[in-house]
Amino acid sequence: QRRMFTNVEMDNSTGVAVIKMNSPPVNSLSLEFLTEFAINMEKLEMDRGCRGVILTSSVPRIFSAGLDITEMYGKTPEHCGAFWRAVQEMWLKLYGSSMITIAAINGSSPAGGCLMAISCDYRIMTDYPKYSIGLNETKLGIVAPFWFKDTMINCIGNRATEHSLQLGLQYNPPEALKVGLVDQLETEDKLMTTASSVMSQWLAIPDHARQITKSMMRKPIIDQLLRQREADVQNFVKFITKDSIQKSLQMYMEMLKQKKG
Numbered sequence: 001q002r003r004m005f006t007n008v009e010m011d012n013s014t015g016v017a018v019i020k021m022n023s024p025p026v027n028s029l030s031l032e033f034l035t036e037f038a039i040n041m042e043k044l045e046m047d048r049g050c051r052g053v054i055l056t057s058s059v060p061r062i063f064s065a066g067l068d069i070t071e072m073y074g075k076t077p078e079h080c081g082a083f084w085r086a087v088q089e090m091w092l093k094l095y096g097s098s099m100i101t102i103a104a105i106n107g108s109s110p111a112g113g114c115l116m117a118i119s120c121d122y123r124i125m126t127d128y129p130k131y132s133i134g135l136n137e138t139k140l141g142i143v144a145p146f147w148f149k150d151t152m153i154n155c156i157g158n159r160a161t162e163h164s165l166q167l168g169l170q171y172n173p174p175e176a177l178k179v180g181l182v183d184q185l186e187t188e189d190k191l192m193t194t195a196s197s198v199m200s201q202w203l204a205i206p207d208h209a210r211q212i213t214k215s216m217m218r219k220p221i222i223d224q225l226l227r228q229r230e231a232d233v234q235n236f237v238k239f240i241t242k243d244s245i246q247k248s249l250q251m252y253m254e255m256l257k258q259k260k261g
């Protein structure tokens, strides 16, 4: 039987779906997870009754740990290529969605987890000091590709992105609010109610006007990736299969395990 990585609950009375990521222990974004996520987004996009999506997690303390490192370590170039296409597809579906997308960030959200959050239209994060969010790729010895970087620039601006990406910064909730990476902080118990209430404000705007505006803001980056999608895959495969990068990933995974022990 196929494993489910996300639960989708559609409320037909409001036209809002809640996608809960549910892949313990850390909602890491595996090839299968990403494929299922993109299919779910496609289905909701096709559903004329669905106008908004709230993205959150069922896993305690974690929104998403980002891309599943085991999908990039010790794998064949073919596997790495298929994995990267799935990462692209997740981003294209989320960043390019015509629906209103709100991230209810109820836990830590490094790297690819942060990308998911900043691909939404609005972010509300639980105000808990141990949670963090950011694109920390350089800390793993890898590089956030241009469309991660441009999504971040559209969210927090050029200078803050440059600072953040070079240092691989992870922000706690008040810092994330200050830099503009999240729009609002909330207590754990009120997070979903607040997300629904923000959604109501966005739902009050006529869809066609909001959708055209959103597309105007995001289309240039999306088109840039679409124009060079296969080159981006080959670039990733070439980079990630380098011995030096594989070594960095191995050391990072060992560090994660040691931290645990």
Ligand SMILES: CCCCC/C=C\CCCC/C=C/C(=O)SCCNC(=O)CCNC(=O)[C@H](O)C(C)(C)COP(=O)(O)OP(=O)(O)OC[C@H]1O[C@@H](n2cnc3c(N)ncnc32)[C@H](O)[C@@H]1OP(=O)(O)O
Residues within 6 Å of the ligand: 025, 026, 028, 062, 064, 065, 066, 067, 068, 069, 070, 108, 110, 111, 112, 113, 136, 137, 140, 142, 143, 144, 145, 235, 236, 239, 240, 253, 256, 257, 260
């Ligand atoms: C020149 C142009 C280049 C073009 C393109 C080239 C490059 C590619 C760019 C790729 C972009 C990459 C994006 C990413 O998303 S990479 C992933 C980054 N993620 C992280 O750094 C997060 C790592 N994890 C953590 O920091 C923590 O696990 C935590 C999420 C804060 C949760 O902490 P805690 O609750 O204490 O849990 P544990 O650390 O004990 O973890 C539990 C088990 O889960 C495993 N784990 C954690 N994260 C990942 C992951 N991302 N992938 C796979 N597995 C993960 C961890 O090892 C533990 O496993 P164990 O139980 O077997 O020990």
